[in-house]
Amino acid sequence: MLEPTTPPDPPSFEAQGKPNFVGVADILEFRALPEYHEPDWVTAKYVSAGLLPSVKDRLPTEPLVFKAANMPDGIGVYGDVMRHVIGGRPEGWNYAAGQSQGWGGIDIGTMECLTRTGPLFQIKAEDLEPLPNLARSWEWSEDGYQLTMHLIEGAKWSDGVPFDADDVMFYWEDNVLDPNVTPLNGASPETFGVGTTLEKVDANTIRWTFKEPFPKQYLYQMGYGTFCPGPAHLLKPQHPKYNPANSYEDYKNAFPPTYLNFPVMGAWVVVEYRPDDIIVTRRNPYYWKVDEAGNQLPYLNEVHYRLSTWADRDVQAAAGTGDYSNLEQPENYVEALKRSAADDAPARLEFGPRTIGYSLLLNYSANGWGEPDARSQAVRELNRNLDFRKAISTALDRQKLGESLVKGPFTAIYPGGLYSASAYYDKASTVYYPYSLETAKAYLAKAGLVDTDGDGIVNFPAGTAGGANVEIALLSETDLRTNKNIGEAIIAQLEPLGIRVVSNFMGNNETLARQAAGQYDWLVYRNQSELITAVQNTVALAPTGPRVSVFHRAGTDGSLDLLPFETDLVETVNSFIATNDPAERIALMKHYQQVYTENVYAVGLTQYSAALIVNKRFANIPIGAPNFMFNWGEDSIMRERVFVSADKQQDYELHPESLPGTPGSPDPID
Ligand code: GLA
Ligand code: CA
Numbered sequence: 001m002l003e004p005t006t007p008p009d010p011p012s013f014e015a016q017g018k019p020n021f022v023g024v025a026d027i028l029e030f031r032a033l034p035e036y037h038e039p040d041w042v043t044a045k046y047v048s049a050g051l052l053p054s055v056k057d058r059l060p061t062e063p064l065v066f067k068a069a070n071m072p073d074g075i076g077v078y079g080d081v082m083r084h085v086i087g088g089r090p091e092g093w094n095y096a097a098g099q100s101q102g103w104g105g106i107d108i109g110t111m112e113c114l115t116r117t118g119p120l121f122q123i124k125a126e127d128l129e130p131l132p133n134l135a136r137s138w139e140w141s142e143d144g145y146q147l148t149m150h151l152i153e154g155a156k157w158s159d160g161v162p163f164d165a166d167d168v169m170f171y172w173e174d175n176v177l178d179p180n181v182t183p184l185n186g187a188s189p190e191t192f193g194v195g196t197t198l199e200k201v202d203a204n205t206i207r208w209t210f211k212e213p214f215p216k217q218y219l220y221q222m223g224y225g226t227f228c229p230g231p232a233h234l235l236k237p238q239h240p241k242y243n244p245a246n247s248y249e250d251y252k253n254a255f256p257p258t259y260l261n262f263p264v265m266g267a268w269v270v271v272e273y274r275p276d277d278i279i280v281t282r283r284n285p286y287y288w289k290v291d292e293a294g295n296q297l298p299y300l301n302e303v304h305y306r307l308s309t310w311a312d313r314d315v316q317a318a319a320g321t322g323d324y325s326n327l328e329q330p331e332n333y334v335e336a337l338k339r340s341a342a343d344d345a346p347a348r349l350e351f352g353p354r355t356i357g358y359s360l361l362l363n364y365s366a367n368g369w370g371e372p373d374a375r376s377q378a379v380r381e382l383n384r385n386l387d388f389r390k391a392i393s394t395a396l397d398r399q400k401l402g403e404s405l406v407k408g409p410f411t412a413i414y415p416g417g418l419y420s421a422s423a424y425y426d427k428a429s430t431v432y433y434p435y436s437l438e439t440a441k442a443y444l445a446k447a448g449l450v451d452t453d454g455d456g457i458v459n460f461p462a463g464t465a466g467g468a469n470v471e472i473a474l475l476s477e478t479d480l481r482t483n484k485n486i487g488e489a490i491i492a493q494l495e496p497l498g499i500r501v502v503s504n505f506m507g508n509n510e511t512l513a514r515q516a517a518g519q520y521d522w523l524v525y526r527n528q529s530e531l532i533t534a535v536q537n538t539v540a541l542a543p544t545g546p547r548v549s550v551f552h553r554a555g556t557d558g559s560l561d562l563l564p565f566e567t568d569l570v571e572t573v574n575s576f577i578a579t580n581d582p583a584e585r586i587a588l589m590k591h592y593q594q595v596y597t598e599n600v601y602a603v604g605l606t607q608y609s610a611a612l613i614v615n616k617r618f619a620n621i622p623i624g625a626p627n628f629m630f631n632w633g634e635d636s637i638m639r640e641r642v643f644v645s646a647d648k649q650q651d652y653e654l655h656p657e658s659l660p661g662t663p664g665s666p667d668p669i670d
Contacts, residue, residue, distance in 0.1 A: 019625070033294040036055045046285070058156065058285060086105070086308070088509075090106070100509055110269065116224070116635070122622060144213030163265060176191075220535055221539065233263075260272065265288070280305075297641065355629055356610045357605070360523070362389065394436055399435070419531055472521045538577055539573070617648040
């Protein structure tokens with residue numbers, strides 16, 4: 001039998017750009033400026049015609065000001081469009097009630113959150129803390145149990161209605177705390193710590209009370225995607241608590257994709273939707289951020305989301321018919337690299353560190369989550385068996401799996417847990433079960449699985465699921481080609497082990513619904529930022545609450561059936577949240593990594609570098625902005641500061657010189 005070891009060093013692959021590291025205060029501040037500006041046509045067509053208040057009156061008393069010194073190309077000019085291409089499809093605009101907008105930057109471009117974390121890739125380690133955003137400042141009580149946040153004052157939704165603490169409290173009380181509602185990206189009360197409360201102090205002040213002192217970690221969860229409030233003035237009247245005629249389904253679906261001009265705090269408002277064709281967003285006339293010269297942002301008048309496929313996003317960005325892609329499907333790397341190598345290539349392509357990675361998640365809930373049938377229940381018992389997990393991990397040839405996606409130094413063996421690109425990664429604490437079919441078979445026998453009827457597939461023991469062949473359904477989404485390819489590789493690689501894995505592949509919206517409902521045995525999962533940063537979404541590193549983990553949630557009785565090593569993980573994560581001492585944090589994450597990987601908590605698969613492709617006409621793209629780290633590239637590059645210089649501007653605006661209409665108005669444009 002092959003013994004576990006430390007993982008091999010990943011092949012060397014340098015990120016192409018190094019960020020210019022700065023402090024938070026170098027990026028932005030909140031202050032009033034002597035004068036404000038807007039595009040001329042807004043003044044002429046709207047303000048002068050009496051349709052809109054003056055720009056000064058649309059802005060908060062002290063807007064968010066981006067500092068010019070931190071803008072790679074400085075103060076910008078108005079105009080042009082960023083043409084995204086996406087593979088997702090919108091379910092509707094009610095993010096707070098769990099609807100997907102189709103991803104690819106739509107929700108990031110329309111929503112604003114209390115704090116902001118995408119741009120943190122460029123913050124000096126000693127200054128690392130989420131950026132203020134809707135919460136413009138905050139202070140801790142002396143004992144550290146209370147955090148008082150000051151909201152931006154005088155800011156307005158894109159329809160001109162004031163934004164204030166009532167919007168925040170509606171999101172918290174009637175969405176996060178209401179067990180019948182799960183916001184997109186899964187905010188639950190425990191996302192902010194078990195027992196945490198939130199109250200309104202006054203129209204512009206809110207106060208958090210925590211169960212432990214100074215849990216600064218939760219500031220990260222107050223950013224995208226777990227604390228981005230929706231417009232209470234539209235949502236509240238649809239919520240069953242305030243509208244007894246409505247069911248929770250009615251609430252969730254009250255704003256379908258065809259509902260236009262849904263009010264947002266983000267830089268662009270959805271003004272047009274054509275199914276399977278395009279979503280068009282236009283500048284928000286009430287946007288509350290400016291540059292140092294007083295120009296109201298965004299600079300870009302319009303942002304498009306072409307409703308196509310994720311693979312097409314790569315093709316179009318490299319060809320110049322689209323403007324942006326997170327090149328993250330390794331199957332497309334060679335072609336995209338070829339296109340961007342030419343001198344006249346329309347787009348620049350920059351690889352970052354290995355921050356995209358996949359795990360095979362095994363459903364650990366044996367007490368009813370997702371209402372499993374007898375077979376599925378038996379699989380969950382297996383998932384909870386360490387020898388079984390070791391068998392699966394050891395039967396997977398990760399080198400081959402990575403190479404099946406793309407040849408070359410892009411992918412690396414991923415044993416699970418924190419990524420090797422993480423600041424908290426420690427190789428010596430990482431347990432790797434190297435590929436060996438013989439060893440895997442021995443682990444499987446130890447788990448009590450034998451092929452009793454000689455058909456090549458191991459059987460459940462007599463008395464479990466009728467002693468039938470072990471058959472496991474693998475949930476994987478098909479919108480991303482990589483998820484599907486990885487799913488197929490797992491199925492093929494486990495066949496010689498005598499495990500029959502059956503594909504249960506479906507679109508992203510359906511996959512997410514199954515995932516959230518716990519209706520799966522195994523899941524192909526693209527990891528989120530906690531395994532890169534440890535500080536973003538820290539609670540998700542372990543089942544710290546009943547609804548926090550993706551693959552282990554409370555059963556029908558509301559309780560979690562944690563295995564002993566999971567309790568260790570939960571305690572480790574909670575200790576990490578409770579301390580701000582760097583040395584202690586490093587030690588805790590080493591322990592976390594050790595426990596995670598030796599227990600094969602989730603089966604790590606592959607980790608790899610991804611690239612940002614941005615058309616060369618755009619200015620202010622920060623150097624070294626990763627495709628994914630604290631958040632996706634669409635947030636990290638701070639699109640509201642991105643511009644196109646006058647000589648490079650194109651004629652791509654579909655609704656030139658127009659602004660969003662009133663909420664729900666059928667006409668895209670006023
Ligand atoms: C999808 C894409 C990512 C990114 C995000 C943004 O998940 O695969 O590259 O665009 O949407 O939410
Ligand atoms: Ca059999």
